[in-house]
Amino acid sequence: MPASNPENRPLVDGPRDPEHDATASYALEPGYVSALTDRVTASSGQAAEVRSPIDGAPLAHIPQSSEEDVVDAFARARRAQERWARTSYAQRQTALLRLHDLVLDRQDEIMDLIVLESGKARKHAFDEPLHIALTARYYGRTLATYLATERKPGVLPGLTRIDVNHVPKGVVGVISPWNYPFTMALCDGLAAIAAGNAVVAKPDAQTMLSALLGAQLLEEAGFPRDLWQVVAGPGSRVGTSIIEKADYICFTGSTATGKLVAQGCADRLIGCSLELGGKxxxxxxxxxxxxxxxxxxxxxxxxxxxxxxxxxxxxxxxxxxxxxxxxxxxxxxxxxxxxxxxxxxxxxxxxxxxxxxxxxxxxxxxxxxxxxxxxxxxxxxxxxxxxxxxxxxxxxxxxxxxxxxxxxxxxxxxxxxxxxxxxxxxxxxxxxxxxxxxxxxxxxxxxxxxxxxxxxxxxxxxxxxxxxxxxxxxxxxGMRSSGMGRRQGPEGLLRYTETQAVATQRVMRLAPMLGMSDRAYATSMTAGLRLLKKLGRA
Structure with a gap:
């Protein structure tokens, strides 16, 4: 049963007027919660209780993922990614722009969950659907430009053609924090799937529902369900497992944990982007x-x-x-x-x-x-x-x-x-x-x-x-101990790609030909380099 809420109906029982709001007790509809938690890849039979910081009342019981569940999530994500990488830029753009509208249409529902899980003021919760709508629209409008094959100058003008492709890395692991549970769960992963990757996401245990609603909205917008896998559990187990299996890691959190993530990525020679602490x-x-x-x-x-x-x-x-x-x-x-x-x-x-x-x-x-x-x-x-x-x-x-x-x-x-x-x-x-x-x-x-x-x-x-x-x-x-890599802009998309250079050589080969000796070839190439410098070539 999908956790869709097309009528944007109230998800909580309890008053919203300011005279009573501070002391109200809120309870999410059980069917709504179970539809969200069913999205977690988990078969361990274990669950962790989540309570609202507003009043300490229980919000949900989140199924916990085992090591086998993480393996399964990556297997499904890899199959989905192989198909997704072959989709047209127009198809990805359509889904991203549909997500833009869905997030704006469902902003009250999104803000309800954010406030209930994080305790932040509603005015600050609004920043999250706003940021995700902006992100979806930005990459929906620009992904084709940023991912397009680029032409570069070849070594021999007119004879050497260079094409630079931006190839998706594969499956990206996104480990997101609790402080902005909707936007941080989605914004980095949106760029990843825009670039043709799949995502295995581990949101923070305290704010899983907001992240799971984000995953539901992605499916409603037209992204394949298996393209975005969600796992749950302690970072020492699930986070480590993601680092051991992903082709790239995006982490937002403390500097101390970020250093451990970077070490794990270095051991596997995979890339990572880290947004860490600040003073x-x-x-x-x-x-x-x-x-x-x-x-x-x-x-x-x-x-x-x-x-x-x-x-x-x-x-x-x-x-x-x-x-x-x-x-x-x-x-x-x-x-x-x-x-x-x-x-x-x-x-x-x-x-x-x-x-x-x-x-x-x-x-x-x-x-x-x-x-x-x-x-x-x-x-x-x-x-x-x-x-x-x-x-x-x-x-x-x-x-x-x-x-x-x-x-x-x-x-x-x-x-x-x-x-x-x-x-x-x-x-x-x-x-x-x-x-x-x-x-x-x-x-x-x-x-x-x-x-x-x-x-x-x-x-x-x-x-x-x-x-x-x-x-x-x-x-x-960030600079220094505040992290490495960048989200947003072309950098935020291209970090999830491998740069591939393709050279096509025409007419003459880059070696002696027509009976030319190696010495004569070196002499002619030297003369050519001097000429290209005089002509202002890079």
């Missing part, structure tokens, strides 16, 4: 629009409760405007509507687990104990949800404090003054990470010049992170 900086220059910067900073720090790889955790503010900026920023933070539920009126939702709360609390407590000043927040709020932690602003954080250089991945930010921009750039580049940065200034030209010196894969000017992330033609990824 992302924002620079607020002396000429910045203070109100605009304060508004942007709130989104930069507290979107999805700070559980976002590109969120800002360090803010460097010009001394000339520091006091005014801090007053406006803290005021906006204190005005946020906090809660947990499906309402649009919530500005910041709950964290996903007790582990996230414990990390945020430990970072804040350590900083305060060592002399940092708490400007607002700093407390767990179990009265709002089991794993809620207040939006927090720290001042006076020093290098001996845990949160100075370590990623919190929660609603905590540290503020710092700077006196000259060179010092701000230097401090922004401290540490091991280099994922995202933000610069606020009224002078866009100067801000773009500064961006070239920031060690980050994306830099947003007068915006938090959305401008680069939502611009699908812009490559997105």
């Amino acid at each position: 992302n900086p924002m620079l607020v220059l002396a000429d910045a629009d203070i109100e605009r910067a304060a508004e942007g900073a709130v989104r930069a720090v507290y979107s999805n409760g700070g559980q976002l790889c590109v969120s800002i955790e360090r803010m460097y503010v010009a001394d000339a405007i520091y006091d005014r900026f801090v007053e406006r920023f803290v005021s906006r933070v204190q005005a946020l509507s906090l809660g947990a539920g499906l309402s649009w009126d919530i500005d910041m939702g709950t964290l996903i687990s007790q582990d996230q709360v414990d990390t945020a609390a430990a970072h804040v407590d350590d900083a305060v104990a060592k002399g940092a000043r708490l400007l607002t927040g700093g407390n767990a709020r179990p009265d709002l949800a089991p794993y809620f932690f207040e939006p927090t602003v720290l001042e006076g954080v020093t290098p001996d404090m845990t949160c100075f250089g370590n990623e919190t991945f929660g609603p905590v930010v540290s503020l710092y003054r700077f006196h000259d921009e060179a010092d701000a750039i230097s401090r922004a580049n401290e540490g091991q990470y280099g994922l995202n940065a933000s610069i606020y200034s009224r002078d866009g030209h100067r801000a773009r010049a500064i961006a070239r010196y920031i060690k980050a894969g994306t830099v947003n000017i007068n915006e938090a992170f959305g401008a680069t992330f939502a611009s699908l033609a812009a490559p997105m990824g």
